[in-house]
Amino acid sequence: MKHRGRHRRRRRGRALRATLAGTALALTAAATMITTSQATDADDPGPLKPLTASAETTxxxxxxxxxPRAALDRLSASMGRPVGVRTVLADPDGALRDAADCTADDRRALPVEPAAARAYCWPDEATEGWRPGAVTTSGDADDDGRWGEHRVVVSGWSRADASGDGDGPARVAFVDAGDRERPRYTWVLLAVPVDGGRDYRGLGSAVSGMVWYQDKLLVTAGRGEDSALYVYDVDRIQRAAAPGTSPGRGPGGPSAA
Known part of the structure; x- marks a missing residue:
């Protein structure tokens, strides 16, 4: 049954690529789970203390x-049919540089022990003003390490504000890791539907944690987004290629700026 499901994803990807063009730049959120945590910051915090009172556990x-599904459908109706990861990878925004072509600062950031078997760096113009965050791969999503026929790395980034913190709009890069000599990437905005799916906004948070599990991308957001865990469907990627100054619908159409 699992192999049948994977083949269904491949056929759908081919059909979508044949009918849609352009860069996919917006993900629609499927659900949000709110959580808080408690911790003691000390060199020796001592043993764990059981929480039994409802005031502590609630x-x-x-x-x-x-x-609501109706909100997602309304957004898709105005932006076009959603696409999947294969279509995203087919229209890359650029390519990573091999370690030999990276700057000295980039190479100094590599681990000393154990040494990296292979390393890449991002073009400066692609990441200027952005802060890197969490990373996940298709190895987390499926037991054969691939999504369809692709090996994929997903790298999270957030726009740095005036203080240097990454609390601006968040995005991820889908990197096609199948070509080790020249891995290509495509930027995808992390978005949240608003106004019942009539519009959307960018996720305003650093991407501190992320994991790709089956067809869902789980992203942890900071206090600016109520310390929430956002769940994205990687088969519901929308096109948003219009120019603009901020994510959302503008005079020229959907924008991921």
Whole structure:
């Protein structure tokens, strides 16, 4: 049954690539789960203390907030049919540089022990003003390490504000890791539907944690987004190629600026 499901994803990807063109720049959120945590900051915090009172455990419970399917469908109706990862990889924004072509600062950031077997760096013009965050791969998503026929790395980034913190719009790069000599990447904005799916906004948070599990991308957001865990469907990627100054619908159409 698992192999049948994977083949269905491949056929759908081919059909979408044949009918849609352009860069996919916006992900639609499928659900949000709110959580809080408690910790003691000390060199020796001591043993764990069981929490038994409801006043202590209630704030730690996950609360799920679904984005209504009607809102997602309304967004898709105005932006075009959603696409999947294969279509995203087919229209790259650029390529990573091999370690030999990286700057001295980039090479100094490599681990000393154990030494990296292979390393790449990002073009400066692609990441200026952005802060890197979490990383996940298709190895987390499926047991054969691939999504369809592709090996994929997903790298999270957030726009740095005036203080240098990454609390601006967040995005991820889908990197096609199949070509080790020249891995190509495509930028995808992390977005949240608003106004019942009539518009969307960028996720305003650093990407501190991220994991790709089956067809869902789970992203942890900071206090600016209520310390939430956002769940994205990698088969619901929308095109948003219009120019603009901020993510959302503008006079020229959907923008991921």
């Amino acid at each position: 704030p730690l419970r996950l609360t799920e907030h679904d984005v």
